[in-house]
Amino acid sequence: MTQTLPAIRRVAILGGNRIPFARSNTVYANASNHDMMTATLQGLVDRFNLHGERLGEVVGGAVMKHARDFNLIRESVLSTTLAPETPAFDIQQACGTGLEAAMLVANKIALGHIECGIAGGVDTTSDAPMGLNEALRKILLRLSRAKTTGQRLAALSQFRPQMLVKPALPRNGEPRTGYAMGEHCELMAQEWDIAREDQDALALQSHQNLARAFKDGFFTDLMTPYKGVTQDNNLRADLSLEKLRSLRPCFDKKVRPEQGTLTPGNSTPLTDGASAVLLASEAWAAAHQLPVLAYLTFSEVAAVDFFDKKEGLLMAPAYAVPRMLARAQLSLQDFDFYEIHEAFAAQVLCTLKSWEDASFCRDKLGLAQSLGAIDKSKLNVNGSSLAAGHPFAATGGRIVATLAKMLAQKGSGRGLISICAAGGQGVVAILER
């Protein structure tokens, strides 16, 4: 017997919370993923008075995660004042984790599976997990399989003292190519001929925009102070172009010796932080008398072949956005705000340039004409990752909450989110009000 499926519902974004982001090995050096995620969730619970509430689901994750944190989000939920009956699960999609989590929660709400949920993400590169030395790990596994004393001694005889001081460290790199994200982006900057000057100008704009947003109190109801920090500590309000020009390229050696354009100033630093977003059905929002900031209406994920076909590693958003626009029957210019995650200034500039490039749009995107240019004054108007920093999995939640509030302030409108991720992936979405 077939049942009529319930109509798809609008998914409301009610608010968000994050702790200030902090550069790696600074103020959050001793904070774990669990600590930061818990503080962020609790801040959200406090702000929306969700104490003791059983939510439909909490979804989130961390990119740099130890195996013992397999249930990181569920454990964090249990550490908050949410009802312990609130289910949770972990996901991981590199820098797309936070936005993907929001899409998963939103889809369940849209289908009526749940009424409300929280999406979030957290990352620490300070309190990073370290593996045992790989050779030592193999010895220990062999030891645990051994059944006789002889087998045990044979395994132990392989042990060498240096295995104790050479742990397996996590790498911020692409396993398939061996290049760091920045090296991949340097290659993209070369392919798309992105000038150093333009990258530095975008970085300066990001800092100026974020500084203004803090000064205006924009983040007051989007942030919970943590460990005495009230503002992203990567933000340099007094940054100047002169300072940016004086920074030495840092990703050139392997891919573009002496000709690099990406510097520590126009690239995001390793960052610690966490974020969370509260999503719900309109009925749940009304029942709780919570105003709706914006609606999450469309999403899309794309991936590119950066290995065999040599597409730029961080170019997937350039593919994801036009596919989403086609489904939404919108043009690239139909937006009031553009939130393009600034993994690197060059990533943003490559993406924008590719959408203006007729042959890329024709040959790679299969479009009759190029998507065209955007109004740059609508881009990352309250700053983005270059200024705020980029705790991988926490960036999506930061952007969703920021954009939802901007749309609420404006009263109506539409915003585009674009986030590039390791593995050649791009996660994008549309918020509307």
Added chain:
Amino acid sequence: MSQIPILEITSLPSTLAGLMAVLQASRKRPGTVESLAPVIYVRPAVTLDTGALAAYAQVCAGTPEQGVPLLYPQMLTFPLAMAYFASSYCPWPAMGTVHLANRVQQHAPLHASDVLRVEMQTGQLLAHDKGQVFKLEFRVLKDDQLVWEATQTLLRLGVKNPVGPAYASALNNDHPLSLQSGFVAGSGIGRRYGRISGDLNPIHLSALSARIFGFRRAIAHGMWTQARALSAMLPRHAIAQAQVHVEFKTPLFLPARPTLWTTRAIEGDLSHNALFEVRNAKGDKPHLRASLSYNLA
């Protein structure tokens, strides 16, 4: 043209003979002249030697994909300039002559094994606060086609009442530059470049020999510093046409870790244009300033 004497150099003097000629000529006394006696020195058939190109690329950090380096033909002109300085045509000795500026234009790419005609001609005089500026013009022809040319602007220190129009810097510095990279100028780089170029001026060779001539340490050849910077400025493949105009600002004392500051956000004569400076490690003092334009091959 017919009155200008043309002197052919078909065999190169040994290093020792060359040094002796320079020492002999250093007895010349600086003085004011009305103009440089017109003279043309010629090497009628020079073959671009693969081994010499490789040695040059190694010393100047060139890459094989870049082809014959933009400044390399100037190496072929060195014996002509030395012959001129040693001759009675030149009123002043080579030693104590300061390289102020250099302008190079490549009209067509060169290739290893090309047979070239290399010419030097005396040029214009300009007046400078510190002495007499004079120019030497160089031309490289392949199959009677001009493929490369250069102008060396040199300063003879201590000439009283220099003649000619006033020397003025042609490169302004209105454009802000960004730190692109740094490189190492090792203590032996003057000897290494000296060996391949033939320019064995003691001020480049060692701290001791430089001190005899009043420098606290050895200083890098300006043309090496420029070539080293160009290897980072130019793409890693061959270029078709190019021009580079450099002005040498302050000596680069060895050893050093100079920095390269650049901008490409400028207009220029060819499809790709850039300004660059080689500065000290801190980045607050320029050793040389240059403009560069090129077309890709």
